[in-house]
Amino acid sequence: MARSVTTRHKVTATIAAWIVALVIFFPILYTLITSIKTEPEAIAGFSLIPSGTFENYVTVQTQRDYLKPFMNSVVLSVGSTILALIIAIPAAWAMAFSPTKRTKDILMWMLSTKMMPAVAVLVPIYLMFRDFGLLDSRIGLTVMLTLINLPIVVWMLYTYFREIPGEILEAARMDGAGLWQEIVYVLTPMAVPGIASTLLLNVILAWNESFWTIRLTTTNAAPLTAFIASFSSPQGLFWAKLSAASTMAIAPILILGWFSQKQLVRGLTFGAVK
């Protein structure tokens, strides 16, 4: 049946939704605007019209070497995600295609490791990192981020792999496909979307991780989270520069995030909401 939606209803809902959306988005929008103001403009009171200078971006790069923490963020988030995928893909594969009675228990146990509060192991991890010379090293932090996100990666891959019908393998085998052909032509194309989604969500999570990345680094391996946290004690006029640094820190991941809405729901609810 055609439930006619009156135009008035749609217009009212539209106005309300846009107001809510703009209020929620406002802090980000205002940061973006402030980043292209001059410093005196930035503290001159509320204004949505900037003079449009890109000076702040240049200053952040020349004075604070923005590129270095940016590259650290890229290396850490992508590196830890790929490492986690290499470890997790076989595990998720085995659990999805040859499940045993204990598969569910193993999955639940993996999830439970995610619930260990980071502060609870801050002391031993910090001391171990110190003793092994891993403080402020990319390698140490990459391993850390891999371990933190491994349970989520296994879980996400598992929920995707589980949806690949097992019958299709049998059909391929009946048609005379060997194991290699089976993997290359049948399984891989079906598994790639799930792996890509997992990669995307995990890069976002690793990029934004703000406990270990701040505590275990100082300068050399410090990613954007630590870089930005160092702005918390300002000197002089810095509103516009802070905005420029913030914009550069969040822009790449914000754009990635817009493409990941569906995966986000699925990945972070462990398949409980789809």
Added chain:
Amino acid sequence: MATQNTRTLARLMMAPSVLLLLVWMIVPLAMTLWFSFQNYNLLNPANVSFTGLFNYRFFYTDPAFFQSIWNTLMIVGGVLLITVIGGIAIALLLDQPIFGQGIVRILVISPFFVMPPVAALIWKNMIMHPGYGVLADINKALGFQPVDWFAQYPLLAIIIIVAWQWLPFATLILLTALQSLDSEQKEAAEMDGANFLNRFIYLTLPHLARAITVVILIQTIFLLGVYAEILVTTNGGPGYASTNLAFLIYRTALLGYDVGGASAGGIIAVILANIVAFFLMRAVGRNLDR
């Protein structure tokens, strides 16, 4: 029948993940437990001795400890209240037919992707700053005194910042759940003369119950460990007014060099998290059986 072979292969494929997580879970936790019974200060590392439950007594008698537990619960409770109620309201709104739905969704979801230190600094300086913040500008325009958020209401300020970060998450999950509600059911209820409120209470809310549970539990795990937001805004102060358990442990360990005391606090944090985890595992586990 390659069952025996397959099973061995499956075990081998799972082994790296399982072993890594096993080590990751047991070794640091065992060390924390061990340290929690030691008198161990980083400034005096030669003098480590067994003290039994002394570290726990220290936490038990320290007023900062009780305040931090209270603050932890306030942050978790306050943020949950705002995000769940706000999330339901916004999800209901976005579920309506509107112009530019895709863009609206993108705007609403965005705060979730902002890294915690950036979110905290934006709010601290651009929005809540008593001199130059937008809220101060609004107050001045209306003829009121600007509020010094982080001095007067530090905990509330942190709750607002964290809620802003998690509201998109709640909204997105609840919206996804809403969209799976059978539209024929809605129409049937409408035809039977059920008004909006009745439809919401008897149809929508029961349908959302599971998603709401998931939102509450997952957020609680992350909210128990709020850290960066406190670090860059109030640094736990004034006094201990905005110190939560996670921040207190950090302070004890890395600013006070007290390994034993911090470890005892860590064990208490584990116990708190386990209580939450118990319920979450039940909710997620039930879903696996379906």
